[in-house]
Amino acid sequence: MTPDKRPNPDRLLELVRNESSEFPRGHLKIFFGSSAGVGKTFAMLTEARRRQSEGKDVLIGVVEHHGRSETAALVEGLPVLPLQEIDHRGVKVREFDLDGALARKPPLILMDEFAHTNAPGSRHPKRWQDVEELLDNGIDVYTTLNVQHLESVNDQVAKLTGIWVKETVPDTIFESADEIALVDIPSDELLKRLADGKVYVAEGANKRAAENFFKKTNLLALRELALRRTAERVDAQSDELNAAMGQNEAQVGQKIMLLIGPDPLSTRLIRHAKRMATRGRAPWYAVYLQSDRHEQLDEKGRTRVEQYLRLAENLGAQIVRLSGARPAQDILAYAQQNGFTRIVVGYRRPKWWLRPFQSTLAQALIEASDGMEITVVHGATGQARAPLQPVDALRPFLARPLDYGLATAAVALCTLIAFPFRDHTPSNNLAMIYLTGVVVVAARLGLGPSILASMLSIPAFNFFFTDPYYTFNFYDTYYYVTFAFMLVTSLVVGSLTARLSRHARLVSNRERETQILYGLTRGLSNERSVEMICAVAIKHLSGPFSLDVTVFVQTLNGLQTYPVGAASQDMREMGAVNWVAANGLMAGRDTDTMPSARGLYLPLQAESENLGVLGLTARNATQPFSGAEILQFEAFASLIAGALQRARRSEQAAEAKVESENEKLRNVLLSSLSHDLRTPLTVMNGSVSLLLRMRKELPRKAVDELTGLWSQLGRLQKFVGNLLDMAAITSGHMKLNFQPYMIQEIIGAAIGRAQATKGARTLRTQISGELPMVRIDGGLIEQVFINLIENAFQHTDDNGEIVIYVEKDADRLRVRVSDNGTGLKEGEEARIFEQFQKGQTLRSDRSGGTGLGLAICRGIVQAHGGMIYAKNNRSLPGQSDARSSAGASFIFTLPIATATAASEEI
Structure with missing residues (x-):
């Protein structure tokens, strides 16, 4: 049986989603070389100038040409972002301006020397972290990197060249790059470039660099490393693509x-x-x-x-x-x-x-x-x-001098306890008192003091409890065996007890962490308000870890601080808080982002929604946060974020329930009011119509007044009809009579009914290709066309043009009602389909509608299984000339009737 080699649809869908994200990540291209001097910066600038010639906006963030004329010539004509000055210990250091780049937000920025270390006081310690933030904000980046700066080969490079490279880049960043451009030249040519002074090395270090680094053997080895690393990345990308296409799924890899x-x-x-x-x-x-x-x-x-x-x-x-x-x-x-x-x-x-x-x-x-x-x-x-x-070998035996003093005192205490029993029990039994003392010392003070206690117990026992007393002599030779076993036993028991004590402390710490986690979880689960959730979090975290805890909750008006008024006035701290809130990443003390801040700031995220920031400031400023503590804090932040999201969902559910009840009441009132108004309006309309038939017997002024009254009664009747339709749609009581129709018939009937209000406007239809039949409720879809046409009349001048486009789109029929009027305001495209929402018109004397026509259209189209939306013509493809790009278009789809359904119903 031939295996199924078709692409895995789930994997392909995941790839498409990654590519079409709402906030797409920028693309990173690395110009990768074996060493300095191979031409990475030159290649990057050449590519940048090519992109600029294609119309791409290119900005130079950092480019180091080191006085080389060929490279400097390529910089000319490219806009350069000014560097920012950072004051470090009285010295002005010029570094890349990250905030300036984010404010400018160019499509492409050039960042030379990817592994560069930023000056203290910068937002990030490393330039590659600046690049990561640029990418997260949708900015494409070109950068340069040498193979010796890759972290995974750092020790290999040191072994080959004898030089440890301090500035490195994590391999995960290299592997996540969208494109790697290998810049390579032969080693002999590179040595020639070095001799010609075209390779930059530190001032005063030319001879050392040539001798210790730029040897041909070293350059060959580095070149091989660069080629191999590039090939490994290509293989990894190939495997990833094969996995996405459903191949090699059954292979069992290593772990x-x-x-x-x-x-x-x-x-x-x-x-x-x-x-x-x-x-x-x-x-x-x-x-x-x-x-x-x-x-x-x-x-x-x-x-x-x-x-x-x-x-x-x-x-x-x-x-x-x-x-x-x-x-x-x-x-x-x-x-x-x-x-x-x-x-x-x-x-x-x-x-x-x-x-x-x-x-x-x-x-x-x-x-x-x-x-x-x-x-x-x-x-x-x-x-x-x-x-x-x-000291390393003796570390298990080290303790405070006080502990050794306490161990000595413990031996003295054992002697005092045993002394009253000296004449009443055999001396060998008294040795157990000393063993007990050794166990207590080991459990409380550790291994070193317990060994001291063991060593002191033997002479104390000999001096006070063996004949002759108060001397270190003894008569019976079997005491040699007693002393030996006593020493060995006390050492073994003391060692095991000390080890067990350390393990008990470790378990106790784990239990303490579990208790804190349990207490926080239980406390958060009982609260539903944001204020109480923050109070519980502050209570459970501040005491056990000796922290000042601040919770910043995201609201419509910005960050709300809990406890209220606890916001720091330090611009550096608030800058870290705002950065975490904007980027959803950890920052602050003992991190790679703004490490100079006093506090550690963690994002409160749940289901990819940023709910706020958790701020933790240690009361002991000299004690760093360990990695294990930061992991705990991340777990706490996740729990707090889940509680905040639950509180927000509860508020939204309560608001939705109130809105639902209001909607039900409104529909009942609309339906009742519409039914109550329909009968008297019908009577009034009939009476006015009867009087108009008798207009020959009435004065001219009375006829004019009756004509105006008859027109307003017609509008009022239409409004009441719209109210009844809206009530039927929202209540779900609308009954649809599906039949196969030719859409041309529906459009013709709607145009015929709209002729009376058309005026001098042009109304035409444009049909693409042969259209199949649609399965619809003809009367309701006709009402959709009438509402859309009348809406277009209200928003175009008297000489305006309305065009109805119809085309087949897969298993749907796509209809577009387009005008050349005033168009839609920014952000109005979705709002105008809500009840009682009206678009603005240019003419103040235009009466406009009731704000229900488009809402009715949406309800009818959705009841048919279609969708309806609005766009300005200028945002549609193919609208090139100024006249066609003015105005707005209302687009909806209808299902095509299948041949079987059409034949059965016909």
Whole structure:
């Protein structure tokens, strides 16, 4: 059986939706090269000038020509955005003006040196983040990048050239680019350009750069890296397209787990795993096991872990934090439960004096893995390992001096407790009192003080409780065995107790986080007003985390602050708040956007709707937010956003219910009033008609008055009829008599009825091709044509032109009633179909309508399964001349009658 290779419709629809988004993202094109001097900026400017010649508005944001005449010549004639000046420690630094670019909002902007680091005080630390914001605002960007600035190959470049590149770009940004243009020249030609002075290097560094970087072997290796990275991206795009077309769906790919720790080797592991995932086109996850050893890390170690996790996230990894006391078993269990096929782990050979006592995680995983593929990266090469300080080896034993003093006091206390029992019980039994003391010290003070307590317990026991007393001598040799077992037992028990205590603290922290989350969820679920929701959020977050919490709720009048009046007067803080509210992204302290702000600001988003901003300011300004805390805050923000959305939906539901009841009451009143008015109006119309037949017997002035009265009675009767039709439509009681009709017959009847009010206006019909029959209620559709024609009469001059266009469109008939009158006001296209809404006319003496005609048209067309809308003629395709582009068009569709239905009803 031939496999079905047709495109997957769901995937294709997703691609189309991405391309036709209401707010389309700008396109990013990267001019990519192996090193400086290959001509990336020149190629970018050449392409920009070509686009300008095609009519594209091109703006130079940043271009560095470094005095090269060929490049500088290409800049001439292109508009340049002035750079902004930033005062950094008394020095004026010129940087890209992001706000100026957003205000100008050009279709295309040029941004040289994609990996550039912005000066402190800029909105974003990196230029690529500026580019991301430009793209989010629908601006296309051209930029330049060298392969050595890609984060995933940073260690490879350092190994090849001996130079660590500090300015890097996450690979996820490179991979998300819409187009990569590889700019490549032979290495010999690049060396010649260097000799001719056409390659920019830092002042005073020409010789060093030529010797250490611009070697032919290095250039060849960098060129190979650039070509390979470009080829990998092309392969990834091909796979994505094949997946969208429904191919390769059954292939089972890899799933990579990377284990991260506080060791600097983690940076090499991250880049290695990224390259592995790119080559295998596999998802990868960076996992950090937060065991009891995490509690032993100092502040620098924990900071390194957060930096490594952020690096992995920037390179495209999913971040996972696990908790457990058995590293190898917990990691393997998680890997098997979540379908990982490979685990990447680092290995460093322990010091010779630690090998008998220390087992590495890599060894434990290899021994415990059951068919799982383990990739071990040795730490002997690559990035140099940070030297192991003696304090690192002794860190588990470090504690405050006070803790060691308390451990000594605990031994003294045990001695005092045991002393009264010295003459009443064998001395060996008293050793248990010291063991108890060691356990208490280990549980409360940690491993180091417990070891001290163990070491002090032996001489104390010997001095006070073995014969001869108050000396360190003893008569019985079996005390050697007692002392040895007492020491070993106390050390083992103390170590296990200390470890159990650390694990208990870890579990306690997790329980505390769960309690906070539960309390916040429960508190939010009981509230329905915005004020109370914000009060609950502030109450549950401010205390446990020692934070000043502010909630900014989006309203029609801007951001409403809770607690009221708590808005910061600092322009930097409010700038961060407004940016988060506008962009829906996190900003502020310990982030990549406005990191100089004192507070951390998170968007309150639910179902892609931005409801406000959550502001968190630490009372201890020197304590940074950890990655785990930021993840918690994001979870809290999600809960608060869900509660705010629920409150807003409740308000909208209440308003809708009131509106529905009002609508029902209005329809009842309209129907009742219309029925009550119809009979006397009919009598009055008949009486006036009878008097007009007797006009020969009446004075001229009376005849004129009766004629005017008869005309107004006709208008009033028509208004009452419209009210009855509107009541029938809104109540759902309208009965449709579907029959097959030729649309030409309906149009002719409507034109005939409209001739009396046409005046000098031109009314014509234009039909494209042969039209099929339509299945409609003829009387109602005729009323639609009459209402639209009379509406066109009211909005055109006496010599105006109204044209009715009819054409077949797939399984529908498309009708357009077009005039050359005043047209529609901006934003009026949808509103005019509501009840009692009237468009404006140019002439003040024109009476206009009642505002029900178009609403009736919409109700009738929708009852037929069609759609109706209005547009100004200038927004329609094919309206080139000034006369045809004036005025407005009302367009509606009708279903075509099938041959079977037409034959049965005929």
